[in-house]
Structure formats: C-alpha cells, structure tokens
Amino acid sequence: MNYSYWEYKEWFSNIDFTIVGSGIVGLNCALELRKKHPKAKILILEKGILPQGASTKNAGFACFGSLSEIIDDLNTHSEEEVYNLVEKRWNGLQLLRKNLGDSNIDFQQNFGYELFNDKQFFEECLAQKENINKLLKPIFNADVFLVEEYKFGFKNVLPNHFVNIFEGQINTGKMVSELVSKIQKNGIKILNNISVESFSESGNVVEVKTDKITFKTNKLFIATNGFANKLLNEKVQPARAQVLITKPIKNLQIKGTFHLDKGYYYFRNIDDRILFGGGRNLDFKTEQTTEFGETEIIQNELERILKTTILPNTNVEIEHRWSGIMGVGNQKKAIVKQLSNNVFFGVRLGGMGIAIGSLIGKELAELID
Secondary structure (H helix, E strand, O other), rough: OOHHHHHHHHHHOOOEEEOOOOOOHHHHEEEEEHHHHHOEEEEEEOOOOOOOOOOOOOEEEEOOOOHHHHHOOOOOOHHHHHHHHHHHHHHHHHHHHHOOHHHOOOOOOOOEEEEOHHHHHHHHHHHHHHHHHHHHHHOOOOEEEEEEEOOOHHHHHOEEEEEEEEEOOHHHHHHHHHHHHHHHHHOOOOOOOOOEEEEEEEOOOEEEEEEEOOOEEEEEEEEEEEHHHHHOOOOOEEEEEEEEOOOOOOOOOOOOOOEEEOEEEEEEEOOOEEEEEEEEOOOHHHHHHOOOOOHHHHHHHHHHHHHHOOOOOOOOEEEEEEEEEEOOOOOOOOOOEEEEOEEEEOOOOOOOOHHHHHHHHHHHHHHOO
C-alpha cells in the first residue's frame, strides 16, 4: 500500500519513541515516556485489534502469589529473591490502583483462597505458613496467610484452606480501556493490526519493518512478553493459558479469587458467573505455544472440576472460552534490558502482568535515563 503524504507525515515521520505491544507494559511505558518527554512523538504498534497477549485475556487476579507458589519459589530462588518478587508485585498493584483508580478497574478486595485436595501437601504448606508470614511481614505489616474452614460449598477439597487477606480482583478489560483513554488524552498514537517483522539500527536511528510499512524511529521499546522471541533472543518461553466462563448463575454465593492444585487452576466470581482457567500442567509441551486456541484435554478437565468441585449442586452452562499467551522462564524475575543504544525491552512477566505490568512499563521507559 502507498501511504499519502499526510498519512506518512502524521504517523510515520519524526518519531521519537516507538513501542511494540499495547498491553499493560507497553501502555504504561508510553505514559511514563510522556511524563518525562512532554513534547515527544510517541507511537504504539499492536498486531491485534486488541492487545494480543494476555493483558485482557487473563483471569483478573490482583495477586502476588499463593502460599504454595511462594513455597515452591523458595526451591529455586533465595529468600531475598522471593521477598523482592512479592514486594515488587505488591508495589506494582498499588501503582496500578493509584494510576487508574479502583472504581475505573472495578478493584475488589474479596480475599484470595487456596484450596487443597491432598492432605499431605496441605500439611507441608501449613508447616511453612509461619515462616512465609514472617518473611513477608515487612511488606504488609501483618500476617498474609491465615487458615480457615471453607464456606462456599465446594466438594472434593479439604475442609480447611489458606486465606490471603490482601488479594483482590479487577476487570482487565476496564483496566486496558482506562489506560488507552489516558494514552489518547496524552496525544500518543496507537496503530492496531500492524505486526513488526524486524528492526535494524544505524547510528541514532532504528528502522522498523512491519507487514504494512517500513519507517524510522529514534528509540524502540519492545513489550511483547510471550511473543518476545519473535523479535529477541531472550530466555522467554510462551505459555498458553485456557479459560472458560459460565452463563449467569442465580444466587451465586462464591466471592473471591481461588487457587487450586499449586495454582495451576484458578477461578473467581464475575457478574454472577464463574470464570475458570488453568490446566497447563496437563500438557506443558502443547501449551508452550504462541498460537491461540483451546484443547479438549484441558477444556474437559476444567468442565469436570467446575461441575464436581466448584459448583457440584448447580446446573451450569458454559457461555464462552478463550486463551491468552503469557511469557515465562526458569526465573520469575521479569527481564528489563537495554539491547543496544536505541533498543530496549521489558518482557517475561511470568503470569503476573497485572501485578507487575505497571512497574515494568515504568522501568522500561526509565532505561533511556
């Protein structure tokens, strides 16, 4: 396609900063750049109609790790590293709420609950509870994890579970919509349905080749998370997460965010429905993909757990299914780096995009300082 003089001049010339990816990291990066460079020309490129990765395709958990997840992290990370991970997630959530406002993202602190169907595993986590609470106390000034008897009518789980009194939930559609609104008010342009294929650097300029046009920018920021390896050579593994949601359920009493089986399954209430996702552990190899879609093995198991454990005495119908692509690795810490003089990236959010995405976007923008 040939672009007119007007189109090229307005959208593709004299660009100071180009950001690849319009998810939570890319949008926050753009807003931070605008604060520091009020007169800069900023362009965001997004390959989808909406953010294509996980920012609006997740479960909307405002969380920082269940008890069993934190215990598991201590097997591969030092106590200091785990403390820093939780602190960063918590600070990121507070930044998200401060930037956007609780009402604009429908933030609710209905607590997080971790359920167990294995008594031995529950006892192992219980034995570590006090140590974890002690480790995290400087962050929260209180015990994070408590034990109580469940009250929601679940079946095939132990009568006791852990409660995280600081965990909440948000509407991630509203989150991204609010971020985009701020982007537009700040004179930042977003182009959708445009894919970056490659880039090359020459002096103080980066040439960006897309499937629509090739143009030049002064600085390039890559915020594509699970799709990072299409443009970068970094230790980021795509991880697909499958989700389903029910039709409205009359008199639904379940309220909060719930973790099951070491966090591989997770569900919550939303608009009198149950949103339920997970099951990646059933078929890790197949789920290491950047292709969207659902599989029978995972969807069947989600439906089975939904009907036998979560809503055992309820006639429930599935209304919709979808998937999102996360970026994970052998370490939980996100990668925020300068690749060259004029190219920077922030990727590998490890399934914690809601918690750390605002901070990672801010850190990414600050790399040029």
